[in-house]
Amino acid sequence: MKALCWHGKKDVRYDTVPDPRIEDPRDAIVKVTSCAICGSDLHLYDGFMMGMESGDILGHEFMGEVVEVGAADHRLKVGDRVVVPFTICCGECEQCRRGNFSVCERSNRNKALADKTFGHSTAGLFGYTHLTGGYAGGQAEYVRVPYADVAPVKITSGLSDDQVLFLGDILPTGWQAAVQCDIQPTDTVAIWGAGPVGQFAIRSAVLLGAKQVIAIDRVPERLGMAQAGGATTINCEDESVIERLNELTGGKGPEKCIDAVGMEAHATQSLDSLYDRAKQAIMLETDRPHVLREMIYVCRPAGTLSVPGVYGGLIDKLPFGALMNKGLTLRTGQTHVNRWTADLLRRIEEGQIDPTFVVTHVAALEDGPEMYKTFRDKKDGCIKVVLKP
Structure with missing residues (x-):
């Protein structure tokens, strides 16, 4: 065959x-x-x-x-x-x-x-x-x-x-990512990555009754598809993700954050992304966790992080102190x-x-x-x- x-x-x-x-x-x-x-x-x-x-x-x-x-x-x-x-x-x-x-x-x-x-x-x-x-x-x-x-x-x-x-x-993956967030009618759900899993996470969050769904990506076609699915969009190449999320949530941050990107996160203007690529090149790090870092930083205290994006090995410089002190819940898994x-x-x-x-x-x-x-x-x-x- x-x-x-x-x-x-x-x-x-x-x-x-x-x-x-x-x-x-x-x-x-x-x-x-x-x-x-x-x-x-x-x-x-x-x-x-x-x-x-x-x-x-x-x-x-x-x-x-x-x-x-x-x-x-x-x-x-x-x-x-x-x-x-x-x-x-x-x-x-x-x-x-x-x-x-x-x-x-x-x-x-x-x-x-x-x-x-x-x-x-x-x-x-x-x-x-x-x-x-x-x-x-x-x-x-x-x-x-x-x-x-x-x-x-x-x-x-x-x-x-x-x-x-x-x-x-990808449909149950996007659905599980949203279900893991325990979405409430008052929640803003921010989703990094508007690829296929992100698209289904967007529609799942809408079906589960989120007040506001925000999609973050840098590809116009993906952002257009996300908008058609009911999401407010942020182009991470043209806008500050942190500033826009604060604007859209009254300065409080989203209650629920979904990483639909995983181990190959791109952030062309980010110092931490340059750091990750350098460490990857000399085999001191396997995955690029820019999205995870950003989610921990912007998520509202006592919020939930859901990670359907695949990670394969070791990551560096994860702000675990922020994760712990903000009381964030992290849910992951295939x-x-x-x-x-x-x-x-x-x-x-x-x-x-x-x-x-x-x-x-x-x-x-x-x-x-x-x-x-x-x-x-x-x-x-x-x-x-x-x-x-």
Whole structure:
């Protein structure tokens, strides 16, 4: 089959690879009909994540048709149409029983490596690093899905791929980011990053009843999309984020802050950003936490910081004293996708949200290497890429 494979920094290739096969009775094989490039994939493309190996199949946002089912999987059948969450979960361990699917205790087949790195292993993820199991991803013609009797979301209505594809990651990620804020009707929610996750966080905060939603970015197309979703916007290249947030909140700061940027924050006029880039260059820091620092500084005392943006390793100069003394609550984590999918699918079916708004580019899988560059460089107004094998 054909797949998009990682071969090093900024080196993604359209390769011929072996077809997946059933390896466990609970497996299923899915023929991919749609997949997407995620902002998290860019961390791999840019070479900032540990644990990648040449030839790894990329991609963790995908859906398709079940073409083979293991003997112990009595939930799926051949012909079922499914969206596959990026978090692989067993459904049986203590964390899964609590709904903490992104920290499943069984699905990371490289658990010993993750234990050494993080202290305790988290769940296996599709198309990501070997710290999360090294599972083949969904930017491919076919995918092996472990524990397929648990996570895949069956689509039985006539909804299009583009309407449901993002149930596997960015829609529940934006939703969880907002839910973690415990939004009240009097709250201002400030969201750094108006990429795909930020866009869904904006719409989630609006649906959850925030008084005011503010989006911070520097790309005009993203800011325009955020405004269309109900947000007041701040262009961080043209305005002082701190001054504008104080103006918009009567000098008190936003009650709730969401970091939808993660480890590759850009701040062209910021001294701390120059510091981060210098430390990254000599491998003394892995992540650029400009957004985290700014959120801690501007958030209203006793407020909440929610971090769906991915971080991979070590950060420096985090103002923890401000975090502690202001009494801020920090909530983070990969998304517990299956905690939210039933509710979000219902909202799509009822027309409360149409996820297709975020798609700006559709291309063939073979065009994936070029689309990685387009997405990374934000060329041609690119916000979200969907690929069709």
